[in-house]
Amino acid sequence: MSIIKIHNLHKAYDQDEVLKGINLEIKQGEILSIIGSSGSGKSTLLRCINYLEIPTSGEILFHNENFFTSPKNIQILRSRVGMVFQSFNLFENKNVIDNLILAPLKILKKNKEDLRKKALETLDMVGMKDFAMKMPKTLSGGQKQRVAIARALMMNPEVILFDEPTSALDPEMVGEVLDTIKSLAKTGITMIIVTHEMSFAKELSHRVIFMNEGIVYEEGSPNEIFQSPKLPRTKEFLKRFIN
Amino acid sequence: MLKVFKKVITFAILFGIIITVIPRSNALDNTEIQTDDPIIIDAIENIKFYSSFNYQTLTADRLNRITQDFYLPANYGDVQITYTIDSKYLSLSQEKETISLRQGTDYVDQEVFKVSVKTLPNVLVGEVVFSIHASLSYNNNIDYHTFQGQVIPVIPDDFLGGSLYTLVRYGKMFLEGALLTIGISLLGTIIGFILALLLATGKIIKTTELDNKFQKTLKIFMNKLSSIYITIFRGTPMIVQASFFWYGFGLFGDPLLCGLFVVSLNTAAYIAEIIRGGVESIDKGQSEAAYALGLNYTQSLLFIIFPQAIKNSMPAIGNEFVINIKDTAVLSVIGIFELFNQATKITGIHYRQLEAYAIVALIYLFLTYSTTSILKLVEKRMGMKPLELTSSN
Numbered sequence: 115m116s117i118i119k120i121h122n123l124h125k126a127y128d129q130d131e132v133l134k135g136i137n138l139e140i141k142q143g144e145i146l147s148i149i150g151s152s153g154s155g156k157s158t159l160l161r162c163i164n165y166l167e168i169p170t171s172g173e174i175l176f177h178n179e180n181f182f183t184s185p186k187n188i189q190i191l192r193s194r195v196g197m198v199f200q201s202f203n204l205f206e207n208k209n210v211i212d213n214l215i216l217a218p219l220k221i222l223k224k225n226k227e228d229l230r231k232k233a234l235e236t237l238d239m240v241g242m243k244d245f246a247m248k249m250p251k252t253l254s255g256g257q258k259q260r261v262a263i264a265r266a267l268m269m270n271p272e273v274i275l276f277d278e279p280t281s282a283l284d285p286e287m288v289g290e291v292l293d294t295i296k297s298l299a300k301t302g303i304t305m306i307i308v309t310h311e312m313s314f315a316k317e318l319s320h321r322v323i324f325m326n327e328g329i330v331y332e333e334g335s336p337n338e339i340f341q342s343p344k345l346p347r348t349k350e351f352l353k354r355f356i357n
Numbered sequence: 358m359l360k361v362f363k364k365v366i367t368f369a370i371l372f373g374i375i376i377t378v379i380p381r382s383n384a385l386d387n388t389e390i391q392t393d394d395p396i397i398i399d400a401i402e403n404i405k406f407y408s409s410f411n412y413q414t415l416t417a418d419r420l421n422r423i424t425q426d427f428y429l430p431a432n433y434g435d436v437q438i439t440y441t442i443d444s445k446y447l448s449l450s451q452e453k454e455t456i457s458l459r460q461g462t463d464y465v466d467q468e469v470f471k472v473s474v475k476t477l478p479n480v481l482v483g484e485v486v487f488s489i490h491a492s493l494s495y496n497n498n499i500d501y502h503t504f505q506g507q508v509i510p511v512i513p514d515d516f517l518g519g520s521l522y523t524l525v526r527y528g529k530m531f532l533e534g535a536l537l538t539i540g541i542s543l544l545g546t547i548i549g550f551i552l553a554l555l556l557a558t559g560k561i562i563k564t565t566e567l568d569n570k571f572q573k574t575l576k577i578f579m580n581k582l583s584s585i586y587i588t589i590f591r592g593t594p595m596i597v598q599a600s601f602f603w604y605g606f607g608l609f610g611d612p613l614l615c616g617l618f619v620v621s622l623n624t625a626a627y628i629a630e631i632i633r634g635g636v637e638s639i640d641k642g643q644s645e646a647a648y649a650l651g652l653n654y655t656q657s658l659l660f661i662i663f664p665q666a667i668k669n670s671m672p673a674i675g676n677e678f679v680i681n682i683k684d685t686a687v688l689s690v691i692g693i694f695e696l697f698n699q700a701t702k703i704t705g706i707h708y709r710q711l712e713a714y715a716i717v718a719l720i721y722l723f724l725t726y727s728t729t730s731i732l733k734l735v736e737k738r739m740g741m742k743p744l745e746l747t748s749s750n
């Protein structure tokens with residue numbers, strides 16, 4: 115059963131074509147890693163999936179349905195597809211727990227007390243329960259990212275998109291965030307992860323795609339991609355990560 | 358921080374003390390007439406005292422503002438009058454003298470007693486009441502009547518004395534003006550801020566690909582309207598705006614309301630630009646995170662972007678309040694007696710410009726300095742970056 119289908123997706127900024135026809139199908143419960151060099155269009159692809167970027171052409175189906183039909187439908191899609199950003203993007207004017215409950219409160223219109231309870235449970239899951247009343251600016255990068263993951267989970271998304279969730283972190287904090295994502299993987303949620311953490315991608319994902327210059331250049335199982343890449347660009351790219 | 362606070366408070370207390378020790382002027386009515394002899398009643402009701410200045414007649418009001426010698430008539434028709442005065446500021450001559458009063462084109466002689474001013478009370482003492490006890494005799498009928506007046510301090514010739522005099526004597530007017538200035542500035546800034554939220558929204562709202570034709574037209578219209586408003590109000594002097602709305606339309610039929618309206622509209626234009634800048638300086642990731650969760654544009658603006666933009670803009674908005682304290686002086690042009698206009702009014706009383714304007718300058722300085730200090734304190738408490746004071750004029 116596929117949850118997301120991408121047909122011939124193109125995205126151009128003015129004359130600059132960044133995505134040059136992406137075709138991709140993601141199965142329910144699948145963990146897909148996207149690797150590739152800087153500027154190859156990984157973020158753009160991810161951001162097209164929840165329409166933070168508007169595709170120039172092509173089609174994205176979620177449960178076989180196109181949601182790019184009205185602002186209302188786009189919001190519905192976004193509430194069902196979570197996103198975790200490289201730069202965390204916690205709401206600076208709200209404390210941790212309010213970061214978590216804002217969206218479900220306004221969109222799902224749930225009871226505030228129930229939401230607070232759920233928020234504390236979710237924070238507990240990412241090991242941030244003690245920080246519920248803290249303001250984002252008092253947290254470390256790793257802590258912020260774990261809160262951001264908890265915030266995405268509060269909407270009960272069916273898919274979570276991760277855009278380089280550990281790239282902005284100090285090395286000693288990468289581990290805690292990767293561990294959080296790993297524990298999430300066990301719940302069976304669908305995840306699409308753009309990452310430069312190759313061993314993490316290898317360990318966690320069911321499938322890996324290598325993007326190059328706006329196309330899906332090579333795809334396969336983690337073993338196929340990391341042990342025996344077939345195409346020259348993939349080999350070249352991975353060589354840099356072996357050292 | 359505490360030091361600044363202390364300074365502000367000491368200044369305020371001093372100002373308050375000076376204002377409160379001011380003697381209140383209470384114009385005095387002359388005492389009731391007790392006799393029933395019609396001729397004497399006529400004399401009491403129509404008797405005239407004369408100033409030593411051109412022998413002008415002293416009306417009841419002028420008698421309440423005695424600063425120089427004056428004359429008491431020794432008779433009113435056939436009624437003979439003698440006087441006593443109990444006042445340490447005045448002395449009554451027992452010798453009659455004759456003065457010639459102008460009546461139409463002629464001069465008429467009048468016998469009088471001279472009252473000399475020995476000294477005048479100083480401004481801290483204020484007005485001092487004196488009584489003139491008159492005994493009126495006619496046909497062996499004697500009646501008594503008391504007239505009351507006041508000696509008042511005069512403005513000293515030197516600058517320091519003149520300033521002290523002006524401050525003490527007209528402190529209440531300065532205080533009223535200062536309160537009005539603060540009131541209009543504060544209210545104007547608050548109303549302006551609320552209007553500015555609408556204007557800023559109008560200015561930043563963007564059309565998106567999924568908007569229908571109506572939404573697109575509406576958004577573009579709002580963009581244009583806000584831009585035009587901001588351009589007009591920032592591009593014309595407030596004194597012109599005030600005159601336009603008051604002398605042009607007599608808006609609200611009350612210069613005070615009209616002035617408040619103008620200050621609010623003017624401030625709104627400036628704060629709108631401040632907030633727009635604040636919104637633009639918020640990291641794009643904030644709204645993207647909101648959208649990614651499924652929040653819409655309005656929700657993102659309301660719950661995420663505006664709260665942050667406003668917090669960041671607070672120092673600049675506070676600065677607008679300080680600017681308003683100064684700029685509301687132009688409202689004197691439409692006859693609002695705010696601080697500056699009160700000073701102008703006071704200069705007209707003694708024809709002494711320097712003292713009144715010097716005092717008013719100090720009061721403005723006190724208001725802006727203390728407001729800035731308090732705002733800085735609040736900003737620091739709330740963890741905002743304070744802004745250095747700049748001014749439009």
Ligand SMILES: Nc1ncnc2c1ncn2[C@@H]1O[C@H](COP(=O)(O)OP(=O)(O)OP(=O)(O)O)[C@@H](O)[C@H]1O
Pocket residue numbers: 127130132150151152153154155156157158159
């Ligand atoms: N808003 C934009 N306007 C113009 N060009 C853009 C915009 N966003 C991205 N690009 C361009 O699109 C290309 C792909 O960007 P994208 O961010 O998707 O790359 P990426 O694979 O995520 O790279 P990285 O690993 O550095 O994050 C880049 O060349 C970038 O300069």
Ligand SMILES: [Mg+2]
Pocket residue numbers: 156157158277278
């Ligand atoms: Mg990227």
